[in-house]
Every structure is written in C-alpha cells, then in structure tokens.
Amino acid sequence: KAGVTQTPRYLIKTRGQQVTLSCSPISGHRSVSWYQQTPGQGLQFLFEYFSETQRNKGNFPGRFSGRQFSNSRSEMNVSTLELGDSALYLCASSLRGGAAEQYFGPGTRLTVT
Amino acid sequence: GQQLNQSPQSMFIQEGEDVSMNCTSSSIFNTWLWYKQEPGEGPVLLIALYKAGELTSNGRLTAQFGITRKDSFLNISASIPSDVGIYFCAGTPGGGSEKLVFGKGTKLTVNP
Numbered sequence: 001k002a003g004v005t006q007t008p009r010y011l012i013k014t015r016g017q018q019v020t021l022s023c024s025p026i027s028g029h030r031s032v033s034w035y036q037q038t039p040g041q042g043l044q045f046l047f048e049y050f051s052e053t054q055r056n057k058g059n060f061p062g063r064f065s066g067r068q069f070s071n072s073r074s075e076m077n078v079s080t081l082e083l084g085d086s087a088l089y090l091c092a093s094s095l096r097g098g099a100a101e102q103y104f105g106p107g108t109r110l111t112v113t
Numbered sequence: 114g115q116q117l118n119q120s121p122q123s124m125f126i127q128e129g130e131d132v133s134m135n136c137t138s139s140s141i142f143n144t145w146l147w148y149k150q151e152p153g154e155g156p157v158l159l160i161a162l163y164k165a166g167e168l169t170s171n172g173r174l175t176a177q178f179g180i181t182r183k184d185s186f187l188n189i190s191a192s193i194p195s196d197v198g199i200y201f202c203a204g205t206p207g208g209g210s211e212k213l214v215f216g217k218g219t220k221l222t223v224n225p
Contacts, residue, residue: 102213104148106153107154
C-alpha cells in the first residue's frame with residue numbers, strides 16, 4: 001500500500017498571504033489528522049477529519065482550517081500567515097480515527113518570510 | 114494535566130549499548146504510542162500499546178504501558194547507527210478525549 005502523501009513538500013510564503021496544503025491518506029483510511037511541528041512547541045494537534053466531518057480540534061486560531069473530501073483526501077488552509085506559522089505541517093491517517101494508530105506523511109515545510 | 118514529560122531529552126551512546134527512555138504524565142492515558150522521526154521525514158509508528166501493563170516488542174524495541182496508566186517506557190537493545198533519530202511518545206488522555214498528545218522527544222545519537 002502507498003503511504004500518506006503530502007504536497008507540496010516545501011513552501012515559502014510571505015506574511016499576510018494564505019496557503020493550502022494537501023494530504024492523501026493511506027487507501028481505505030477515513031481519518032486524517034493534521035499537526036504542526038516546531039522546535040519550540042513540538043508536535044501539536046490541529047484537527048482531525050473523519051468521513052468529511054471535523055471530529056476533533058486543537059487550540060489553534062480560526063486562521064487554521066481544513067476540510068476533507070469524499071475520497072478522504074484532506075486540505076489544510078492557513079490564512080493571513082504570520083512569521084510564527086513557519087513549521088513542518090504533518091498529516092496522519094488512520095483507519096478508525098481518534099486513538100487508533102496514526103501513520104504520518106513526510107510533511108510540508110512552510111517558511112513564512 | 115494532559116502533558117507528556119519525555120526523558121531524557123537527548124542521549125549519546127556507543128553502538129551496541131542498550132537504550133531506555135520514558136514518558137510520564139500526571140493524568141491517566143488510555144493509549145501509548147511510540148514513534149521515531151528521522152530528518153526530513155514524518156514520524157514512523159514503532160509500537161502501539163492499549164492496555165495497562167502491556168509489554169510489546171518489535172524487533173530490538175520493547176515498550177510497556179505502565180500499570181498506573183501514567184507512564185510508558187521504550188527500550189532499544191544492542192543499538193546500531195540507524196537507530197539515530199528522535200523518538201516520540203504519544204498518547205490519548207483518559208476522559209474520552211481522542212486527541213493524540215505528544216512528548217517533546219528524545220534525540221538519540223549512536224556513535225559507531
């Protein structure tokens with residue numbers, strides 16, 4: 001089976017712009033979770049989508065949003081980018097979601113200048 | 114709270130040595146997962162634990178779900194250079210939350 005794929009792998013944006021990241025889960029997995037990873041804060045949970053519905057949400061501002069399509073592919077959007085949004089954004093898929101084992105993609109490295 | 118304290122932060126060992134790292138919390142966790150992350154890659158799941166007291170092995174790796182449900186450890190036996198990376202513990206807190214909480218990681222360096 002192919003693993004979790006994320007596009008693009010690297011992105012450079014300017015403050016104030018918006019960005020959309022994409023994640024394709026493992027075939028058959030219906031849950032996609034998004035995480036932000038920074039050296040200072042570590043891995044922090046953004047949100048989880050299961051069967052096109054947001055099921056859990058972390059403590060991030062409303063500038064961070066996501067959606068999931070009927071084929072389980074997910075997108076994450078960040079509007080009005082700030083310098084502090086520079087991070088590795090990881091998505092993870094799982095069969096059942098929630099506490100079930102999650103499998104991560106390689107991440108998208110976002111740099112905001 | 115729902116934080117995970119992972120220790121040590123970093124380890125420098127010689128090839129062939131055994132390694133032990135652990136994760137603790139002041140609150141109960143229902144699930145413990147151990148991941149390894151290498152530079153430029155996402156975390157890779159190593160071991161998943163679902164029951165208090167559970168001891169699970171994956172090759173040279175062994176992990177246990179603490180009996181109090183507030184801790185977990187990961188042991189690596191006979192380390193090799195490719196064990197280098199950052200090891201993360203993660204878990205789902207009790208109380209019905211299904212959000213995965215991560216420790217800050219243990220950075221392992223293995224000297225050949």
